[in-house]
Amino acid sequence: SQTIHQWPATLVQPVGSPLSLECTVEGTSNPNLYWYRQAAGRGLQLLFYSVGIGQISSEVPQNLSASRPQDRQFILSSKKLLLSDSGFYLCAWSRDRGSQPQHFGDGTRLSIL
Amino acid sequence: AQTVTQSQPEMSVQEAETVTLSCTYDTSESDYYLFWYKQPPSRQMILVIRQEAYKQQNATENRFSVNFQKAAKSFSLKISDSQLGDAAMYFCAYRRGTSGTYKYIFGTGTRLKVLA
Numbered sequence: 001s002q003t004i005h006q007w008p009a010t011l012v013q014p015v016g017s018p019l020s021l022e023c024t025v026e027g028t029s030n031p032n033l034y035w036y037r038q039a040a041g042r043g044l045q046l047l048f049y050s051v052g053i054g055q056i057s058s059e060v061p062q063n064l065s066a067s068r069p070q071d072r073q074f075i076l077s078s079k080k081l082l083l084s085d086s087g088f089y090l091c092a093w094s095r096d097r098g099s100q101p102q103h104f105g106d107g108t109r110l111s112i113l
Numbered sequence: 114a115q116t117v118t119q120s121q122p123e124m125s126v127q128e129a130e131t132v133t134l135s136c137t138y139d140t141s142e143s144d145y146y147l148f149w150y151k152q153p154p155s156r157q158m159i160l161v162i163r164q165e166a167y168k169q170q171n172a173t174e175n176r177f178s179v180n181f182q183k184a185a186k187s188f189s190l191k192i193s194d195s196q197l198g199d200a201a202m203y204f205c206a207y208r209r210g211t212s213g214t215y216k217y218i219f220g221t222g223t224r225l226k227v228l229a
Contacts, residue, residue, distance in 0.1 A: 032215050038156075043204065043221040051215055088156060094217075099165060099210070101148050102217055104158035 002027035006091045006105030014113050019064075019078040021108050023091030026072065031093040033074040034102065035066055038088045050074060051096070086112045115140045117207050119220035126195045127228050133180070134190045134223045136205030144210030147188045148217075149179070153201040161203070164188065166210070192225075200227045 006023045013019060025031050035047040046059045048066035056066050063082050067075045074091060091105040116139045126132035138147070149161040164172045164181050171179050176196075180189045192199055205220040 034217075041202075041224075044219045046216060049215055057215075090158065092158070094215075096215070099146050099163075101160045101163055102158075102206075103160070107156050109156075 002093075002103065004091065004093055004103055004105045006108060008108060009106060010109045010111075012111045012113060013081050015083055016080050019076070019081050019085070019110070021076040021089055021091075021110075023074045023076075023105055024072055025093045028072070028093070028095070030071060030096070032096055033068060034092040034094070035074065035076050036090040036092065038090060038107075040088075044090065048076070081112050083112050086110055115142070115145075115207055115209070115218050117205055117218050117220040119203075119205055119223050121223045122221075123224045123226065125226045125228055126192070126199075128195055128197060130195055131191060131193045132195055132225065134192075134203050134205075134225065136188045136190070136220055138186050138188065138205075138207050138218075140186070140207065140209075142209050142211065146208045146210060147179075147181070148206040148208070149177070149188075149190045150204045150206060150219075151199075151201045152204065152222075153198075158204075162190070195227050197227050197229060200225055 003026045034049045036044040049057050050068040064078050089108045092102040094102045118137045145166045147164045151159045151161050162172050162174045162177050176193045178191045202222045202224050204222045207218045
């Protein structure tokens with residue numbers, strides 16, 4: 001069966017520090033991968049998605065970047081965090097068929113001080 | 114562009130009663146898929162149910178069922194015999210069936226409270 005791992009679960013970082021959130025998927029190959037951000041009590045904002053190694057599509061101009069160095073690894077990064085980067089970050093994967101749902105990781109709660 | 118609208122920010126239901134959460138969407142496509150996700154306080158996103166647009170029969174998963182009205186572009190979720198564990202945010206989502214389409218469009222969510 002397929003599993004998705006996302007870490008860390010919680011992160012507290014000072015303004016201006018770098019960021020690296022990692023997401024890995026097991027049990028499937030060539031998944032579509034996604035990063036979302038969710039503000040408290042709000043909906044999901046798609047940040048990035050990737051359909052293959054090295055292929056990144058950005059949805060919202062921002063202080064963040066994403067990379068996919070391996071087939072089942074998706075990394076969300078920032079060189080200098082802003083206060084507005086605080087939020088709940090979710091990684092997800094799906095198969096490349098419309099009928100297939102997304103499967104989500106447990107999320108990372110990021111607080112910027 | 115496709116949009117998904119959940120017009121009820123919050124709903125309440127008495128334990129053991131039935132509640133219906135609304136979702137409407139806008140699309141010009143004929144081939145697409147619809148999903149309901151549940152996000153409990155732990156914030157993990159859990160797939161509840163999905164519906165293929167080409168299927169007329171409404172999807173059902175135990176106490177969860179949908180009322181899919183394709184012409185009206187409506188996709189409501191009915192929860193029967195509500196339980197305390199059903200308390201969560203519920204998100205409706207849409208995905209085109211066209212090959213090469215990767216994005217899922219989510220609604221803004223409905224917070225469901227279950228009253229004991």
